[in-house]
Amino acid sequence: SLPTKLIQSLSDLHPKPSHIHFQYGTAGFRTLGSTLDSVLFRVGIIAALRSKKLDGRTIGVMVTASHNPEPDNGVKLVDPRGEMLEAAWEGHATTISNASTSSDLIEALESLVQTAKIDLSKPANVVYARDTRPSGPGLVSALEDGFKAMSATSRNAGVATTPILHYLVKCINTKGTKYSYGDDSEEGYYRKLSTSYKKLVAGKAVQPPLIVDCANGVGALAAEQLNEYLGDALQLVLENTSITTPGALNNACGADYVKVSQKLPPSLSSVLKPGQRACSLDGDADRLIYYYLDDRGVFHMLDGDKIAALVAAFIVELVKVAGLEDQIKVGVVQTAYANGASTRYLQERLPVKCVPTGVKHLHHAAERYNVGVYFEANGHGTVLFSQPTLDKLTEYQPSTPAQSRAVEHLVSLTELINQTVGDALSDMLLVEVVLAHKSYSGEEWNSLYVDLPNRLAKVSVPNRNAFRTEDAERRLVSPPGLQTKIDELINRYQGGRSFVRPSGTEDVVRVYAEAALRTQADELAMRVAGLVY
Numbered sequence: 207s208l209p210t211k212l213i214q215s216l217s218d219l220h221p222k223p224s225h226i227h228f229q230y231g232t233a234g235f236r237t238l239g240s241t242l243d244s245v246l247f248r249v250g251i252i253a254a255l256r257s258k259k260l261d262g263r264t265i266g267v268m269v270t271a272s273h274n275p276e277p278d279n280g281v282k283l284v285d286p287r288g289e290m291l292e293a294a295w296e297g298h299a300t301t302i303s304n305a306s307t308s309s310d311l312i313e314a315l316e317s318l319v320q321t322a323k324i325d326l327s328k329p330a331n332v333v334y335a336r337d338t339r340p341s342g343p344g345l346v347s348a349l350e351d352g353f354k355a356m357s358a359t360s361r362n363a364g365v366a367t368t369p370i371l372h373y374l375v376k377c378i379n380t381k382g383t384k385y386s387y388g389d390d391s392e393e394g395y396y397r398k399l400s401t402s403y404k405k406l407v408a409g410k411a412v413q414p415p416l417i418v419d420c421a422n423g424v425g426a427l428a429a430e431q432l433n434e435y436l437g438d439a440l441q442l443v444l445e446n447t448s449i450t451t452p453g454a455l456n457n458a459c460g461a462d463y464v465k466v467s468q469k470l471p472p473s474l475s476s477v478l479k480p481g482q483r484a485c486s487l488d489g490d491a492d493r494l495i496y497y498y499l500d501d502r503g504v505f506h507m508l509d510g511d512k513i514a515a516l517v518a519a520f521i522v523e524l525v526k527v528a529g530l531e532d533q534i535k536v537g538v539v540q541t542a543y544a545n546g547a548s549t550r551y552l553q554e555r556l557p558v559k560c561v562p563t564g565v566k567h568l569h570h571a572a573e574r575y576n577v578g579v580y581f582e583a584n585g586h587g588t589v590l591f592s593q594p595t596l597d598k599l600t601e602y603q604p605s606t607p608a609q610s611r612a613v614e615h616l617v618s619l620t621e622l623i624n625q626t627v628g629d630a631l632s633d634m635l636l637v638e639v640v641l642a643h644k645s646y647s648g649e650e651w652n653s654l655y656v657d658l659p660n661r662l663a664k665v666s667v668p669n670r671n672a673f674r675t676e677d678a679e680r681r682l683v684s685p686p687g688l689q690t691k692i693d694e695l696i697n698r699y700q701g702g703r704s705f706v707r708p709s710g711t712e713d714v715v716r717v718y719a720e721a722a723l724r725t726q727a728d729e730l731a732m733r734v735a736g737l738v739y
């Protein structure tokens with residue numbers, strides 16, 4: 207049975223604030239860091255129970271609030287294959303985090319053990335990491351108390367990016383098997399990425415230096431390491447690396463700033479030369495946005511949709527050259543936020559599916575293809591190769607040198623791409639590979655299709671749960687009548703498209719609008735927001 211005495215005494219050190227309701231949402235628990243102590247303690251226990259439930263396989267815990275402001279923090283659990291926590295357990299986590307006292311907590315835990323049929327005699331193994339937020343160390347020690355309460359075996363991966371933590375989880379759980387994902391260390395990660403990158407660009411002209419905006423977060427540490435492993439193969443020029451300056455994290459920099467404001471981070475204005483490529487990571491380095499200034503100094507953004515278009519077309523071409531067109535089907539997964547022009551571009555080339563926002567929806571949909579490319583417009587995404595596809599690539603007997611080269615490239619791509627989750631550094635190298643192969647400048651990449659002008663807005667409402675959607679969040683079913691009004695507005699704008707959805711991470715409703723003209727997209731967004739308010 208549960209070590210109730212130990213749990214009780216440790217839980218008393220981490221009381222739940224009485225006035226707060228916690229929710230395990232799209233990105234785990236996420237709110238003001240100063241309110242999360244009890245949640246972290248309890249997540250430590252939940253991680254241990256999840257591991258026991260899965261026969262002692264290692265569970266990951268990541269302490270981060272990604273692109274959110276510095277005072278925020280959060281925590282999410284990673285399942286053994288490096289994937290997001292199974293949906294049913296999101297509910298368990300929410301229930302347990304809201305138990306008001308230590309004895310309520312024990313009761314909630316006992317009920318989870320019963321309903322999930324957890325064998326408590328099994329071992330519990332966890333690996334955990336945090337980003338650079340000042341609230342991180344305190345929250346990590348609360349988490350460690352949770353491990354202690356369950357006598358779990360834990361491994362501290364220190365300060366690491368979210369994708370590195372996912373990588374470690376998968377490596378640990380596949381260690382010594384024929385599906386070994388790699389060496390379960392940070393060095394193993396950098397080596398895997400840099401080695402496959404070098405193979406992929408061998409014989410190509412070295413790309414000019416790439417400016418990397420590290421959002422003053424943990425990505426700065428990882429990019430610095432990666433830079434060393436890359437050596438002469440690619441030079442990263444790191445900017446916004448002030449990880450200890452209070453208030454700097456994600457402040458007027460980073461992938462979310464660039465995507466939402468559609469602007470160059472002011473800190474780069476004196477650094478970036480016309481025509482030069484640059485990219486921004488977010489606070490935990492799982493999102494990536496590229497951009498460049500043209501000859502007139504005008505800013506152009508290359509977001510997740512542009513990355514999807516670039517990468518999907520490249521993989522389709524390699525599969526074709528390899529002679530595997532009939533055997534390996536490539537597909538793309540997007541969300542409603544995907545620019546309409548990107549969807550059109552992709553649909554002309556391969557199957558495209560639209561799913562609700564959130565990595566788990568995209569990831570699962572992408573798993574249905576032999577090769578599934580998924581990217582959110584916000585820059586989070588990756589490419590998944592199914593196991594049969596991986597097997598096919600290793601067993602395939604090419605009949606020409608061109609076929610053989612294409613297959614080698616595909617195999618190297620499966621190593622370069624972090625298949626557990628979106629990974630800004632891995633995606634960045636992926637983009638660089640395609641640009642090198644195609645000899646594309648940022649401008650040529652950007653001209654694959656022309657983005658429809660678009661605008662994102664958020665509206666505070668008394669109750670965001672009153673907003674319910676269908677058709678992959680593209681239409682509202684409630685409040686009643688609102689969708690009809692939105693449709694009437696949309697019809698008045700050329701190329702107009704707009705939708706409204708409740709945020710899964712903030713207490714707001716989001717509005718997206720696009721139209722043929724900039725002014726029209728802005729106006730449509732404003733008017734739809736006006737309907738919501």
Ligand code: 16G
Pocket residue numbers: 232233272563564565566582584586708709710711712716
């Ligand atoms: C989280 C999700 C991201 C999604 C965003 C939507 C993960 C790892 N990240 O950042 O995929 O786009 O939330 O936020 O799941 P929203 O619901 O507030 O619009």
Ligand code: ZN
Pocket residue numbers: 272273488489490491492493
């Ligand atoms: Zn992130």
